[in-house]
Amino acid sequence: MRTISFAAVLAVTLTTIVPPIAMSADGDSLKTIQARGDLICGADGKRPGFSAPNSEGVWQGFDVDFCRAVAAAVLGDADKVKYIALSPAQRFPSLQSGEIDMLSRVTTLTLTRAVTLGINFAPVNFYSGTKIMVHKALNVDSALDLNGASMCIPPGSSQERAIADFFRRHNMEYNSVVIDNIKELGDAYLQNRCDGMASFEPGLALTRLRAGQTDDHVILPEDIEKEPLAPAIRGGDDQFFNIVTWVVYATFEAEEWGIDSTNVDDMLKSDNPKIQRFLGVSGDLGEKLGLSNDWAYQIVKQVGNYAEIFENNIGANAPLKLERGLNELWLNGGLHYPPPFQ
Amino acid sequence: MISSSVLSRNRLIDKAEKFDLKRFVLETLTLLTTGLILYYFASTATENLVDQGIASGFGFLHQEAGYAIGETWITYSPSDTYARALLAGFLNTLYVTAIAIVFTTIIGTLIGIARASSHWLLSRLSAGYVEIFRNTPLLLQVMFWIALMRQLPSPRQAYNPVTGLFLTNRGIIHTVPVLNDYLYSLILAFIAGIVLATGYALWRRKRLYASGRSLPFITIVLPLIIVPPVLVWLLGSSSLEFEQPVLKGFNFVGGLTYSPEFLALVLGLVAYTSAFVAEIVRSGIQSVDAGQKDAARSLGLRGSLILRLVILPQALRVVVPPMTNQYVNIAKDSSLAVAIGYPDLVSVGNTAINQTGQAIEILFLMMIVYVGISASVALIMNRYNKRIALVEKP
DSSP: OHHHHHHHHHHHHHHHTSOOOSOSOOSOHHHHHHHHTOEEEEEOSSBTTTBEEOTTSOEESHHHHHHHHHHHHHHSOTTOEEEEEOOHHHHHHHHHTTSOSEEOSSOBOOHHHHHHBSEEEOOOOEEEEEEEEEEGGGOOOSGGGOTTEEEEEOTTSHHHHHHHHHHHHTTOOEEEEEOSSHHHHHHHHHTTSSSEEEEEHHHHHHHHHHHSOGGGEEEOSOOOEEEEEOOEEESSOHHHHHHHHHHHHHHHHHHHTTOOTTTHHHHTTOOOHHHHHHHTSSSOHHHHHTSOTTHHHHHHHHTOOHHHHHHHHTSTTSTTOOOOGGGSBGGGTSSBOOOOOO | OHHHHHHHHHHHHHHHHSOOHHHHHHHHHHHHHHHHHHHHHHHHHHHHHHHTTBOOSSGGGGSBOOOOOSOOSSOOOTTSBHHHHHHHHHHHHHHHHHHHHHHHHHHHHHHHHHHHSSOHHHHHHHHHHHHHHHSSOHHHHHHHHHHHHTTSOOGGGOBOSSTTEEEETTEEEEOEEOOOHHHHHHHHHHHHHHHHHHHHHHHHHHHHHHHOOOOOSHHHHHHHHHHHHHHHHHHOSSOOOEEOOEEETTEEESSEEEOHHHHHHHHHHHHHHHHHHHHHHHHHHHHSOHHHHHHHHHTTOOHHHIIIIIIHHHHHHHHHHHHHHHHHHHHHHGGGHHHHTOOOHHHHHHHHHHHHOOHHHHHHHHHHHHHHHHHHHHHHHHHHHHHHSOOOOO
């Protein structure tokens, strides 16, 4: 009898007392992050320039700086970030399950991802495009000459589909080689396993750089697909969504007003009411976001404005030497356009 | 005394078979609880997915996959559905597993026999093989093989040792005969030869058991298999046509291609697992009492006959059960394909997860498939084990 009652009690207990499995976002990432004292950021970890640990094990890069900017705004300290390296296939489940607070990992914004994954994308912080790089020895100068070629493609990426669409559209055949690890994929291409490699342009530049002989590889002119890259957070948390969104805008805004990490302290004394509001000298923009009023000051002081983030990681001051191109501010003919900070 | 113990055993059986209310209630409750817990997990997961706005269900299987798969056994294009993409991946997994199991068994058994032999060099060489391949991680080995494959020349400088065979870093490509009527008749003749040879072998064994007299085996069976196709070849009017691989544009067109990823994966699986199989075979051989060998020798049997008739049949009983584990391991380890880019079920599934975001559903499908493969292998091996098991006389 005792065993029976035990089983019955167990059954009742399990169905009533145990709380639902904590899978959903609790709608309050900000509190969780502040209580934890760390922002947990999912990044690639194998793409120097975007996110990779340096020789001392400190994570650096364009994607990393946006994690740091959010940490500066939320915790007041850009160094309070824990990074988790994620493959393309791991990134969304990792974000959905709550393992990371924020995904900043060269992720392309698409309709399906934005709608069906239960995640929200912050504003695009890098406009890129899928391109194809080929071995120069092949003497190919257009992607339309690639009928029958072997292509190295990152799996599960938006590029995989873009390439399939491109070859279909032009009635061409290709043989795909997909390897999860971007470094392995690059090696496969460099060792001539594939005639061409498809990726977003900086990814190709990075692979070419790694080969040393940059002249041996040509990036073909065709734009296969648009690749707007954006940070993402779990859906259902409007407050944190607003924070990440306006952190991205803040880096644009700082560049627009010429505020950078070297002059931000002087700018605190500026008479310009817009700059005063932005840096939290006046107004309550930070409080409206649930942050301290100097949130934008902390971002610029500790991480820098968009121009600094770009140039130091992937632009003129970095080995990749990418052009700003579409990633210029709107004032200079680019696409980055921060809405008014008021 | 004897009758009373039999009686008491019968009483025990009666008791067990009688309807036991307490036990019935307990078992029903356990079953119900387990069911409730599972239902609870499933419904919570579904609820949470809906709450988070994540799409769920298996509807995505009928949508267009939109990505290419490097090599498939069924026709597949990016405009096919996810279901077909996953099926193509599943067939690739099955193919790699089957090929690897066959080669692992052959190579592992040979090395195991060599290891147990008294020939010093042979035994040491195979011991070296086992130690090297058993003691390095499989992932490392697979990476090693793929790196080696990529050292082959590019298609335009393909290495061409014999006519119709090309070694390139895009794979090994060889010529294949065109499937025409002539090839069909050759294949039919070959099958007829095998049927004849099997018939002879069965009849020979029956006679051997009946009369104790042994008839020649190889000298009869080999001609039986070879003669029919040769007859077709001599009498036939046409000849075989070959489809030659030709370098066209970037790659070879025509012929049969084994991709570097496939070769590296099979090499890795076979080299690694056959080291374990060799040890299993060796332990099986050594488990047979030395007296058996001496007894067989004293009967005047030759070395190869001793191995084939006395040692191996007894060793097999020890060997088969752990072999099942190795076969199941091959099926599961084939998922390392992801690391080198062979489009197996996991590789194709990973892409599908990324495109649809429906990780739970796709992982669930993959798990079912692997459980299915493993269970089938185990079932077949258990059947076989029962057949060869020592039948103890009561």
